Amino acid sequence: MRMNQEKLTSSNGKDQLFVKTWLPEEQPKAVVQIVHGMIEHIERYHEFAECLTAQGYAVVGHDHLGHGQSVKETQAYGHFGEKEGANYL
Numbered sequence: 001m002r003m004n005q006e007k008l009t010s011s012n013g014k015d016q017l018f019v020k021t022w023l024p025e026e027q028p029k030a031v032v033q034i035v036h037g038m039i040e041h042i043e044r045y046h047e048f049a050e051c052l053t054a055q056g057y058a059v060v061g062h063d064h065l066g067h068g069q070s071v072k073e074t075q076a077y078g079h080f081g082e083k084e085g086a087n088y089l
Helices: 042-054
Strands: 002-009 016-023 031-034 058-062
Touching: 016 042, 031 042, 042 058
Parallel strands: 031 058
Antiparallel strands: 002 016, 016 058
């Protein structure tokens, strides 16, 4: 299994999103996208992602804006957007 993590620029051009991928050694059967819930982060799904990867699936997940390693400052925890952030849920 190969694992990669990086930060990608959000579509707003100013925020960084933490992205993690788990890849099997062989050609993947399919790609599974993990989307975490509120007050969570992608690292909570590490064991699940490893299990899927062991079965031959590529797994991709990220920390939403305001969650996990996508947070710049502690007061930003839970933040989804500048305007009407609840609409992003």
